[in-house]
Amino acid sequence: MRSFGRLLESPWPRSGAAALAGALPVLAFPAPALWWFAYVALVPWIALARTAPTGRRAALDGWCGGLGFMLAVHHWLLPSLHVFIFLIAALLGALWAPWGWLVRRFLGGTPRASAALLVLPSAWLAVELVRSWQGLGGPWGMLGSTQWQVGPALRLASVGGVWLLSFLVVAVNVALTVLLSVPASRTPAVASLIATAAATSAAYAWAPRADVDGRARIAVVQPGVYDGPEQRFAREETLTRQLTGRDVDLIVWGESSVGHDLGDRPDLARRIAALSRQTGAEILVNVDARRSDRPGIYKSSVLIGPDGPTGDRYDKMRLVPFGEYIPARALLGWATSVGKAAGEDRHRGTQQVVMDAGRLKIGPLVCFETAFPDMGRHLTEDGADVLLGQSATSSFQHSWAPEQHASLAALRAAETGRPMVHATLTGVSAVYGPDGERVGPWLGTGASAAQVYDVPLAHGVTPYVRHGDWPVDGALLVLAVLGVTEGVRTLRPRRTGPEPLVPRARTARESPARPVR
Numbered sequence: 085m086r087s088f089g090r091l092l093e094s095p096w097p098r099s100g101a102a103a104l105a106g107a108l109p110v111l112a113f114p115a116p117a118l119w120w121f122a123y124v125a126l127v128p129w130i131a132l133a134r135t136a137p138t139g140r141r142a143a144l145d146g147w148c149g150g151l152g153f154m155l156a157v158h159h160w161l162l163p164s165l166h167v168f169i170f171l172i173a174a175l176l177g178a179l180w181a182p183w184g185w186l187v188r189r190f191l192g193g194t195p196r197a198s199a200a201l202l203v204l205p206s207a208w209l210a211v212e213l214v215r216s217w218q219g220l221g222g223p224w225g226m227l228g229s230t231q232w233q234v235g236p237a238l239r240l241a242s243v244g245g246v247w248l249l250s251f252l253v254v255a256v257n258v259a260l261t262v263l264l265s266v267p268a269s270r271t272p273a274v275a276s277l278i279a280t281a282a283a284t285s286a287a288y289a290w291a292p293r294a295d296v297d298g299r300a301r302i303a304v305v306q307p308g309v310y311d312g313p314e315q316r317f318a319r320e321e322t323l324t325r326q327l328t329g330r331d332v333d334l335i336v337w338g339e340s341s342v343g344h345d346l347g348d349r350p351d352l353a354r355r356i357a358a359l360s361r362q363t364g365a366e367i368l369v370n371v372d373a374r375r376s377d378r379p380g381i382y383k384s385s386v387l388i389g390p391d392g393p394t395g396d397r398y399d400k401m402r403l404v405p406f407g408e409y410i411p412a413r414a415l416l417g418w419a420t421s422v423g424k425a426a427g428e429d430r431h432r433g434t435q436q437v438v439m440d441a442g443r444l445k446i447g448p449l450v451c452f453e454t455a456f457p458d459m460g461r462h463l464t465e466d467g468a469d470v471l472l473g474q475s476a477t478s479s480f481q482h483s484w485a486p487e488q489h490a491s492l493a494a495l496r497a498a499e500t501g502r503p504m505v506h507a508t509l510t511g512v513s514a515v516y517g518p519d520g521e522r523v524g525p526w527l528g529t530g531a532s533a534a535q536v537y538d539v540p541l542a543h544g545v546t547p548y549v550r551h552g553d554w555p556v557d558g559a560l561l562v563l564a565v566l567g568v569t570e571g572v573r574t575l576r577p578r579r580t581g582p583e584p585l586v587p588r589a590r591t592a593r594e595s596p597a598r599p600v601r
Contacts, residue, residue: 098132098141099148105129106149106180110156112230114487122230126257130204131265133184134191142192146184150177150211157225160483165406176220179211197262197269201276203566205254206559212250213556216456218402219411223455224488227253232491238498238520239291240284242546245457245499247555255280291547294501294518298541300444300470303332303365304507304515305341308532309478313343316509317352323534324359324367330536332365334441338509339383339451339476340372346386346393347376353392361390366441370450370474380431383408385448385474387439396440399433400450402459438466445469447502451476454489454506457553460496464549469541471496471504478510486512486529494520501546503539518542 105128112122129149136142154173161169186207190200208227216223228249231237240248255276262273305323310316320337327335346353360367366389374381383400386393403409409429436459439446447463447470454460454473463471473493477486490512497504498520506514511529515537516522524537 093137099144102129102132102145102148103152103155105132106152106177107156109153109227109230110159113157113225113484114232114491115484117233117487117491119230119232119234122227122253123256124260126254127261127264130187130191130257130261133187134261134265136184136188136192139185139188142188143181143185146180146182146187147178149184150180153177153180154225158221160480160485164479168406172221176215179214183207183211191258191262191266195262195266195269197266198272198276200262201255201258201273201280202562204258205251206562208254209247209251209556209559210563212247213560218456219405221405222402222452223457224452226250226455229492229495232494232520233522235521236288238494239288239293241495241498241520242294242501242548243287243291244555245461245548245553246495247457247553247559251555251559252280252284292544294540294542295544296518296540296542300334300539300541301330301332301536302470302505302515302539303327303330303335303534303536304505304513304527305335305337305534306508306511306513306527306531307338307341308530309481309510313340317342319532321355321359323532324363326534327363327365327536330363332363332536334444334446334470335359335363335365335367336472336474336505336507337367337369338507338513339370339474341474341509342369342371342386343373345371345373345376348373353388356388357390357392360388366390366394368439368441368446368448368472368474381428382431382433383450384433385437385439385450385472387441387446394439396437398437398439398448398450400430400453401433401436402453402456403430403432404452436462436466438463438468446472448472448474450474452489454492454496454504457496457499457548460500460502460504461549461552464500464502468502469543470539471500471502473504473506474508475506476509477512481510481529486510490514490526494522499546499548501542501544501549503541505537505539515539 109122109125111118112125133142133145136145151173154176186203190196190203212226226246228246231249237249259273259277262269305320307316307319310319320341324335342352344352356367356369366387368385368387371384371386385398387396405411445467447468449459460471475489477489490506493504493506493514494516497516497518501518503518504516511527511531513527515524517540523539527533527535
């Protein structure tokens with residue numbers, strides 16, 4: 085142990101240890117999906133940062149750990165972005181530098197364990213908030229999303245969204261670190277754990293349950309891997325015909341399921357309309373093509389009924405950096421030469437859309453938009469009965485990405501109290517009820533099928549939909565109070581030395597005695 089401790093005193097080995105510690109939480113995400121591991125995964129990272137010899141070194145431990153975390157959670161992007169993924173991870177990893185500094189400030193030296201249990205989870209939420217901006221890659225890999233298959237956690241998501249889950253997971257990790265590494269602060273750590281358990285239990289008991297008030301039969305068409313849009317379209321046609329007589333209310337195809345603008349290819353629109361007449365259900369497709377009515381390439385959800393396109397269309401608003409556009413293309417356009425970055429930027433939509441699909445009001449999301457909690461919440465506020473995610477993870481077929489993506493729909497369903505359908509081209513496709521629990525089977529990456537789901541409907545309003553991202557607001561308030569407190573402490577005048585314990589000696593003439601020279 086002593087030799088290991090001396091090894092951590094060296095800058096490069098310590099940085100490597102921090103990166104490895106930061107990567108550990110990836111095991112809590114799908115595909116491993118060891119959800120329980122999330123509650124201990126941060127302990128090595130926190131323990132390392134708290135022992136940093138200086139605040140600067142602790143910040144570097146935070147940075148290196150953040151780099152490891154981002155690389156691990158997005159490792160499946162390596163074949164597409166190549167060396168660029170390391171640059172992105174290094175830039176985003178810097179967001180954890182202040183968090184590492186705060187770990188040492190509150191748990192190193194003279195620990196302030198009670199404050200750490202509030203400040204450190206708040207600082208983590210601030211990091212997740214900043215990187216949730218879609219220009220920085222979006223909220224993929226939020227720590228709270230590891231709890232997508234835990235029933236009690238999904239109930240808590242309906243209260244405070246995935247943000248509340250992230251806060252609780254980090255708080256438990258901080259408390260365990262204190263119990264293991266700071267013996268003098270074990271009492272407040274245990275008290276905080278008990279208080280956290282009591283508060284979460286109360287929130288769990290108080291959270292309203294989703295009251296099912298109807299059912300809808302929704303079919304997902306997953307064609308599987310095909311080389312070109314024509315072959316894929318033909319397979320989607322074949323699978324959709326199999327739904328004839330199945331009494332479905334809606335059919336959903338995946339992202340980029342139609343490779344041509346329907347204005348340029350009215351023959352495709354007629355073929356889809358014929359399928360709608362044959363099956364008795366409207367069909368939500370996704371078009372990835374240059375539009376005929378305006379300049380540029382769009383990814384659009386288009387609803388088609390028995391008479392053709394209904395006029396309901398949603399253009400994707402939040403695009404994948406480098407995958408669908410290149411930020412600052414004039415500066416970073418060289419990324420197209422080293423990976424699979426977009427050769428031409430897609431255009432953005434301007435607003436979310438709730439569509440009328442027969443008796444259902446549906447709210448479409450495209451690709452990684454399902455990672456954004458606010459988008460599902462806004463669609464619910466606008467009256468959506470069902471949330472629909474259309475995705476294509478074809479480029480990452482043999483990685484952890486399809487499972488990670490499919491799991492996000494469980495959280496969006498639990499947050500909003502609305503069922504969510506996640507339809508893909510090549511898997512994983514999945515459906516979740518209004519409580520976030522899975523409905524029916526997953527369609528894995530090896531499936532080419534049309535699957536009908538009996539989807540429960542609910543129309544209550546969850547606390548998260550009503551109150552929004554209040555855990556984030558609370559976290560920012562905590563950090564603001566911390567900033568003011570630290571600022572006042574810094575500006576407070578300090579005494580240069582201790583007061584004398586006895587009056588100084590005086591001469592017979594009542595003047596201070598001069599020192600002997």
